[in-house]
Amino acid sequence: MNPLLEQFLTEGRSLLEEASLALLALEAAPADKNHLAALFRAVHTIKGASGLFEIAPFTKAVHAGEDLLDAVREGDVPFTPDLADMLLMLLDQVSDWLDQLEAHQELADGADASADRLAAKLRQPLTEDSDTRTDTPGGAAPPPATGVWPDDMATEDKQRCAGEPECWRIDYTPDANAFYSGDDPLLTVMNTPGLRWVGTVAPEVWPEPGRMDPFEARLGFAAVACADEVALRAHFLYVEDQVQLTRLSTDATARSEIDGDTLALARDLIGSQRRLLAAQGAEQTAPARIAVARRMLIAIARRCDTGALQDIRASLTGLDPEAPEAETRLDGLAEALGTQLAQPAAPNEPQPDLEPDLGPVEPKTESRKAISIRVDADRIDMLMNLAGELIVAKNALPFLARRAEQGVPSKTLAREIKSQHDVINRIADELQTAVMKVRMVPVGTVFGRFNRLVRDLSRKLDKRIRLVVEGEDTEADKSVVEELADPMVHLIRNAVDHGLETVADRRASGKSDEGTIRLKAYQQDDSVIIEVSDDGRGIDLDRVRAKALEKGLVDADTLSAMADATALQLVMAPGLSTKEQISDLSGRGVGMDVVASMVRRIGGTISLNSTAGQGTTVRIALPLSMAVQRLMMIEVDGGYYGVSVDAVVESQRLPRDRIHRHRDNETVLLRQRMIPLLHLRDLFGCPPDTSKRDINLMVVEVDGNEVGLVVDRFHAGVDAIVKPMEGLLRHSECFSGTALLGDGSVLLALNLAEVIRCRWT
Amino acid sequence: MPLDLKDGRATLTGHCEIVEAEDLYAWICAQDDPVVDLSAVGHAHTAILQVLLATRPRIVGTEGRSDWTGLLTGTLTVAPT
Numbered sequence: 001m002n003p004l005l006e007q008f009l010t011e012g013r014s015l016l017e018e019a020s021l022a023l024l025a026l027e028a029a030p031a032d033k034n035h036l037a038a039l040f041r042a043v044h045t046i047k048g049a050s051g052l053f054e055i056a057p058f059t060k061a062v063h064a065g066e067d068l069l070d071a072v073r074e075g076d077v078p079f080t081p082d083l084a085d086m087l088l089m090l091l092d093q094v095s096d097w098l099d100q101l102e103a104h105q106e107l108a109d110g111a112d113a114s115a116d117r118l119a120a121k122l123r124q125p126l127t128e129d130s131d132t133r134t135d136t137p138g139g140a141a142p143p144p145a146t147g148v149w150p151d152d153m154a155t156e157d158k159q160r161c162a163g164e165p166e167c168w169r170i171d172y173t174p175d176a177n178a179f180y181s182g183d184d185p186l187l188t189v190m191n192t193p194g195l196r197w198v199g200t201v202a203p204e205v206w207p208e209p210g211r212m213d214p215f216e217a218r219l220g221f222a223a224v225a226c227a228d229e230v231a232l233r234a235h236f237l238y239v240e241d242q243v244q245l246t247r248l249s250t251d252a253t254a255r256s257e258i259d260g261d262t263l264a265l266a267r268d269l270i271g272s273q274r275r276l277l278a279a280q281g282a283e284q285t286a287p288a289r290i291a292v293a294r295r296m297l298i299a300i301a302r303r304c305d306t307g308a309l310q311d312i313r314a315s316l317t318g319l320d321p322e323a324p325e326a327e328t329r330l331d332g333l334a335e336a337l338g339t340q341l342a343q344p345a346a347p348n349e350p351q352p353d354l355e356p357d358l359g360p361v362e363p364k365t366e367s368r369k370a371i372s373i374r375v376d377a378d379r380i381d382m383l384m385n386l387a388g389e390l391i392v393a394k395n396a397l398p399f400l401a402r403r404a405e406q407g408v409p410s411k412t413l414a415r416e417i418k419s420q421h422d423v424i425n426r427i428a429d430e431l432q433t434a435v436m437k438v439r440m441v442p443v444g445t446v447f448g449r450f451n452r453l454v455r456d457l458s459r460k461l462d463k464r465i466r467l468v469v470e471g472e473d474t475e476a477d478k479s480v481v482e483e484l485a486d487p488m489v490h491l492i493r494n495a496v497d498h499g500l501e502t503v504a505d506r507r508a509s510g511k512s513d514e515g516t517i518r519l520k521a522y523q524q525d526d527s528v529i530i531e532v533s534d535d536g537r538g539i540d541l542d543r544v545r546a547k548a549l550e551k552g553l554v555d556a557d558t559l560s561a562m563a564d565a566t567a568l569q570l571v572m573a574p575g576l577s578t579k580e581q582i583s584d585l586s587g588r589g590v591g592m593d594v595v596a597s598m599v600r601r602i603g604g605t606i607s608l609n610s611t612a613g614q615g616t617t618v619r620i621a622l623p624l625s626m627a628v629q630r631l632m633m634i635e636v637d638g639g640y641y642g643v644s645v646d647a648v649v650e651s652q653r654l655p656r657d658r659i660h661r662h663r664d665n666e667t668v669l670l671r672q673r674m675i676p677l678l679h680l681r682d683l684f685g686c687p688p689d690t691s692k693r694d695i696n697l698m699v700v701e702v703d704g705n706e707v708g709l710v711v712d713r714f715h716a717g718v719d720a721i722v723k724p725m726e727g728l729l730r731h732s733e734c735f736s737g738t739a740l741l742g743d744g745s746v747l748l749a750l751n752l753a754e755v756i757r758c759r760w761t
Numbered sequence: 762m763p764l765d766l767k768d769g770r771a772t773l774t775g776h777c778e779i780v781e782a783e784d785l786y787a788w789i790c791a792q793d794d795p796v797v798d799l800s801a802v803g804h805a806h807t808a809i810l811q812v813l814l815a816t817r818p819r820i821v822g823t824e825g826r827s828d829w830t831g832l833l834t835g836t837l838t839v840a841p842t
Contacts, residue, residue: 152835152836153836154836154838157838174807179779179806179807179808183807184779184806184807185807186804186805186806186807186810186829187804187806187807190804190828190829195839196838196839197836197837197838197839198832198836198837198839199832199835199836199837200810200814200832200836202814202815206814206815206816207815209789209790209816210787210790212786212812212815214782214783214785214786214808214811214812215779215782215783215808217807217808217811218811218815219807219810219811219814
């Protein structure tokens with residue numbers, strides 16, 4: 001990628017972050033000029049930088065936002081929550097565009113249209129609220145049609161403009177020295193958006209042959225274009241003093257704008273046609289069904305056609321309902337039609353009508369991997385020093401080789417090699433620590449995004465929510481922080497949606513109107529602890545128990561013996577917390593199993609606390625760093641596997657006769673605990689090995705459950721960098737990844753939670 | 762070479778820049794019955810169009826075209842896209 005663009009993307013994202021923080025702060029304190037200044041500065045800088053690239057729609061939209069902010073700053077336009085919504089919409093769109101630029105180095109098709117829409121929306125308050133700013137182009141209400149159609153334009157050409165929402169006459173009279181400033185008026189006119197007609201305006205007399213300066217512009221143009229004013233003004237931006245725009249009157253029937261209702265109806269109809277096609281019916285009714293569906297689809301396409309559907313219309317009209325394969329082809333066309341109709345609506349209208357569907361909030365915080373991180377200069381210096389030491393240590397090796405050649409006794413040599421190994425070992429350790437430190441980023445980088453999430457949710461659900469963030473400076477490995485975003489979005493959504501009550505309910509239970517969501521991060525030993533708590537209604541434990549029983553997750557006896565704290569964890573059991581089953585539960589539970597599995601996948605643990613009426617706290621403990629893990633090596637049928645040392649409770653050699661069998665379940669009694677056994681040989685499909693009198697047992701603990709893994713042999717522990725599986729193997733969930741051993745062989749790291757699931761569920 | 766001037770016939774090829782306007786103008790003014798062949802022209806700078814409109818040479822090669830060359834014979838109608 002172009003380094004300039006790369007820089008722009010990095011800077012743009014950090015400016016966006018600044019802008020959205022400032023915007024949210026401004027919303028909380030609209031009178032604070034500092035927030036407004038920060039917001040304006042960020043938007044202004046983004047606009048300025050975007051001008052370096054060929055992304056006119058981007059610049060146009062951000063420019064409109066800047067103008068709006070300028071007006072707010074001047075006090076011409078008041079800052080309202082609706083205005084904040086609009087600006088957030090702009091920031092979202094800009095963020096999408098940055099993603100597109102990163103992926104394809106250009107903006108996707110349709111960026112122009114969405115930029116126009118966005119710019120018009122942003123400029124609307126300017127024309128509405130401020131009489132002093134009427135010179136600002138654009139606006140929702142175009143000026144009255146006062147223009148006169150060009151004389152040379154044929155009547156049928158004029159008629160073809162009828163029904164367009166906006167039609168403009170353009171009179172372009174270039175300056176005499178326009179050519180010297182690089183203008184090519186002909187080119188500019190020919191590329192006018194929505195151009196319908198062009199005529200030349202010649203001077204009254206041309207100079208005598210041979211006496212004309214060919215580099216002096218004398219020729220003018222008159223043109224008619226059907227496009228909105230903003231687009232036209234943007235097109236002629238550089239020559240605006242030489243261009244005059246006047247609006248022409250057309251018999252506007254607003255043909256090109258299809259309203260949302262029609263579109264929704266059309267989509268429904270397309271859906272039902274496709275169901276009709278897919279329906280299994282008597283053979284002889286098939287042609288009739290196809291014909292009906294085809295007629296309907298043609299009607300839909302005709303009604304909704306704004307020009308983009310011509311191909312589909314042609315294919316539909318040309319389709320023979322009697323032909324073989326007609327059904328499949330028609331279905332394909334219906335799908336294409338559906339996609340076409342969905343296109344303009346989906347990306348361009350970022351839900352102006354707020355409805356309590358929480359779905360769309362989520363993807364905004366999608367885990368985007370940071371392309372660059374900011375690193376403290378001291379940490380870089382430390383790396384530099386270590387690199388120096390490493391080079392010195394390396395230089396000792398040729399010296400050792402020479403000693404070996406000289407025939408130094410092998411014992412002495414071995415000792416020297418070992419001492420050199422110690423030196424390199426120390427440097428490697430320090431280097432590792434230093435690199436880990438470089439990778440440390442504050443969790444606040446993720447927390448920052450949640451302000452926005454909570455704000456949007458609170459507006460959607462009409463609940464008053466205060467987000468309190470503590471310990472955002474706590475640092476964790478960059479990969480941990482990145483992976484944190486998704487589970488936290490779920491948790492916060494749950495807390496807002498299911499945990500916090502409505503204002504009325506809160507009053508009824510004697511709480512303050514405003515609910516509080518608290519995000520807290522702190523470091524504890526080698527873990528980062530993240531707590532998400534709310535002061536809502538808490539989890540109704542009886543209903544959790546009832547549901548768990550109903551879903552058959554536990555039997556009645558176990559359940560009645562289960563402590564409350566344990567029963568609460570059932571919320572995170574898969575099966576209990578699928579959406580439709582639990583959404584009526586008065587506590588939380590939507591997707592908690594998903595959250596739990598995400599957290600476990602990154603090597604963390606999750607626990608839940610709740611007091612009815614007082615709130616719920618979810619506590620996530622994550623490893624500080626995911627990069628280096630201490631693994632215990634085990635051997636099963638000649639293969640080596642790694643088990644995270646953190647999970648290992650103990651290792652034992654036991655005589656075979658200690659195993660208790662009950663049907664196909666095997667257990668051992670160890671220190672007064674019944675421990676279920678899992679033969680890894682069974683799991684990996686290896687033949688059982690019954691030759692030995694003893695078994696090697698490794699007791700591991702996963703989510704509070706102890707399981708005894710029966711393995712062939714134990715080996716030493718190793719520090720390993722576990723890399724996730726890639727390609728075809730990425731779906732083998734029993735393994736969390738692979739690590740390279742000192743002798744070059746590959747170690748498979750077991751994903752214990754999944755291994756246990758394979759056996760018992 | 763976008764501009765080829767010989768035997769009373771000027772042939773414009775491809776994209777014609779502003780610099781060609783001077784040569785074209787001088788050449789047209791020097792001819793008795795100049796013919797300008799536009800059949801292979803792409804876009805031409807406004808200055809070229811201006812020279813052609815000011816001098817009105819015989820134009821060939823614009824039949825069936827729907828681009829700027831239409832402006833030499835009258836006005837241009839652009840079909841909505």
